[in-house]
Amino acid sequence: MQQTHSLSNIDVVILAAGDSTRMRSSTPKVLHRLAGRPLIEYSVRLATALSSKPPVVVVGRDADRVQAALGDRARYVQQAQRLGTGHAVMQARPSLAGESQTMLVFYADMPLVTETSMRMLLELHAVNAAAGGVPPMALVCPNSSTCLRAKPSSISDQLI
Numbered sequence: 001m002q003q004t005h006s007l008s009n010i011d012v013v014i015l016a017a018g019d020s021t022r023m024r025s026s027t028p029k030v031l032h033r034l035a036g037r038p039l040i041e042y043s044v045r046l047a048t049a050l051s052s053k054p055p056v057v058v059v060g061r062d063a064d065r066v067q068a069a070l071g072d073r074a075r076y077v078q079q080a081q082r083l084g085t086g087h088a089v090m091q092a093r094p095s096l097a098g099e100s101q102t103m104l105v106f107y108a109d110m111p112l113v114t115e116t117s118m119r120m121l122l123e124l125h126a127v128n129a130a131a132g133g134v135p136p137m138a139l140v141c142p143n144s145s146t147c148l149r150a151k152p153s154s155i156s157d158q159l160i
Helices: 039-050 063-073 085-096 115-132 152-159
Strands: 010-016 056-059 075-078 102-107 137-143 146-150
Touching: 010 039, 010 085, 039 063, 039 102, 039 115, 056 063, 056 085, 063 075, 075 085, 085 102, 102 115
Parallel strands: 010 056, 010 102, 056 075, 102 137
Antiparallel strands: 137 146
């Protein structure tokens, strides 16, 4: 598959601001370990493989613990009020203003999503953009099998 996206032309936003209430644990869900690594580690490694820029991680409660786990491998944005996925993406947007043509957004707790899958998604986006002049897009992956596309100006309308 021909790679049409430059690594410097992709911003990655990782959503890690959830309250983890269903985990019934004092440890944030994204810091629970799978195969010896925190869940968020898989997302950061994926982001690093897809973009030459550090990902923007949207953090909430226990932000200090998430930041301590990742250090300077990411940029951080605080989501003080958890008002949904669209709101989380809106919190990240000022950190990305005008930097890239494509924003890839996914959750921090998706360790099974592969680089190959994401590259296929980016390739599909690039082909569609070339064929029809599609404006810059955000590709939002709320789970491992579904992705939503929206113009950056309408992200919050599409996701809230």
